[in-house]
Amino acid sequence: MCVMSESLLGLSRLALAQRLESWGYKTVHAKPIWQHIHRDGRSDVAAIPGLPAGLAHRVQEELPVVWPTIALETRSSDGFTRKFLLTLADGRQVETVLMRYDGRVTACVSTQAGCAMGCIFCATGQMGFARHLSTAEIVGQVLAVSIGDHERTKHHAPSTEHQHPAQSTQHPARNVVLMGMGEPLHNYAAVMAATEVLADTAGFGLSPRRITLSTVGVVPGIRRLAAERRPISLAVSLHAATQAGRLALLPPAAKAWPLDELMDACCEYSAALDRHIFFEWTLIAGENDRPDDAHALGRLLSTQRAHVNLIPLNPTDGYAGAPTAPKAARVFQDVLTTYGIPSTVRQRRGIDIASGCGQLAARS
Ligand code: SAH
Numbered sequence: 001m002c003v004m005s006e007s008l009l010g011l012s013r014l015a016l017a018q019r020l021e022s023w024g025y026k027t028v029h030a031k032p033i034w035q036h037i038h039r040d041g042r043s044d045v046a047a048i049p050g051l052p053a054g055l056a057h058r059v060q061e062e063l064p065v066v067w068p069t070i071a072l073e074t075r076s077s078d079g080f081t082r083k084f085l086l087t088l089a090d091g092r093q094v095e096t097v098l099m100r101y102d103g104r105v106t107a108c109v110s111t112q113a114g115c116a117m118g119c120i121f122c123a124t125g126q127m128g129f130a131r132h133l134s135t136a137e138i139v140g141q142v143l144a145v146s147i148g149d150h151e152r153t154k155h156h157a158p159s160t161e162h163q164h165p166a167q168s169t170q171h172p173a174r175n176v177v178l179m180g181m182g183e184p185l186h187n188y189a190a191v192m193a194a195t196e197v198l199a200d201t202a203g204f205g206l207s208p209r210r211i212t213l214s215t216v217g218v219v220p221g222i223r224r225l226a227a228e229r230r231p232i233s234l235a236v237s238l239h240a241a242t243q244a245g246r247l248a249l250l251p252p253a254a255k256a257w258p259l260d261e262l263m264d265a266c267c268e269y270s271a272a273l274d275r276h277i278f279f280e281w282t283l284i285a286g287e288n289d290r291p292d293d294a295h296a297l298g299r300l301l302s303t304q305r306a307h308v309n310l311i312p313l314n315p316t317d318g319y320a321g322a323p324t325a326p327k328a329a330r331v332f333q334d335v336l337t338t339y340g341i342p343s344t345v346r347q348r349r350g351i352d353i354a355s356g357c358g359q360l361a362a363r364s
């Protein structure tokens with residue numbers, strides 16, 4: 001469904017300029033329109049001073065700024081995580097999360113409604129695939145949760161009991177992680193166009209390095225990122241250090257892209273871009289959190305430029321596993337240290353608001 005493909009949010013600044021020119025207007029008008037939307041977070045194009053008569057009307061008619069609307073906002077009890085359920089133009093709902101740590105604001109956005117990859121512990125995978133999101137829908141999530149707009153607040157749902165009135169102001173995200181619902185490399189073109197729109201310095205102006213794409217291990221997509229020298233950061237979800245282990249946890253993805261091919265693609269990526277890769281490891285008690293698992297991971301990553309993110313499992317309704325206890329997570333880290341591999345244990349904050357991938361949408 002392409003309801004939003006002609007939203008202004010999905011166009012690059014150059015494409016907007018070309019559109020204005022095709023309508024007989026000067027391309028110079030593209031910049032103020034772009035800034036109004038992407039820098040100031042506003043959708044009322046008619047309020048832009050100095051636009052020729054008729055142009056604002058034409059933009060509103062043919063390239064409306066279609067924001068996703070906020071159907072639900074919940075906050076973790078510590079106030080650091082705000083989770084949004086957003087409704088798209090066709091009524092589908094996706095999740096976007098805004099996290100605040102140490103003064104840094106990070107938006108975690110979705111790239112698909114549902115996911116075709118079927119990882120057994122993931123609420124989005126348990127849902128199945130519905131459709132790809134458009135560039136406008138990916139950009140729209142970041143803007144909708146991160147910069148204010150009086151138009152959009154009309155759609156704002158009433159506060160939930162978790163909300164704290166003093167924390168109701170918007171915070172522009174300076175980091176974006178493509179780690180919400182869906183597999184970004186399964187929706188390559190729309191996702192890459194969204195990263196370019198968000199990085200445009202005349203608009204939202206994100207540093208490309210502060211955009212992190214997380215993939216389950218779509219090998220052709222990783223090779224394409226390398227070939228195209230995409231300046232964004234890359235995270236690869238591993239969860240197991242053997243092909244058999246990955247087949248058990250991520251059956252379709254592991255079958256399609258075996259571990260040895262994935263490791264080759266990662267080496268190629270690091271060499272092409274001269275960078276390290278974040279490797280994601282969801283810690284599941286008794287499944288992949290033993291010292292032996294850490295040794296296997298240490299050996300596997302010995303030829304990679306790696307930083308490991310360890311994320312204790314967020315329990316989901318469709319999977320019986322439990323999260324690893326903090327002490328076992330520390331032992332796992334200590335083993336990785338003996339291989340010279342840096343790691344971080346990431347607590348998925350806001351577990352009390354079901355902030356695991358896809359969990360809010362699954363329950364709605
Ligand atoms: N499809 C991409 C990005 C979205 S998932 C990917 O798989 O990388 C983002 C991260 O959340 C992945 O590392 C994924 O394995 C992890 N994840 C999914 N469900 C989880 C859960 N229930 N608990 C902890 N991490 C989970």
Ligand code: SF4
Nearest residue numbers: 115117119122125216
């Ligand atoms: Fe899809 Fe990522 Fe969830 Fe796997 S973990 S089902 S790839 S969203």
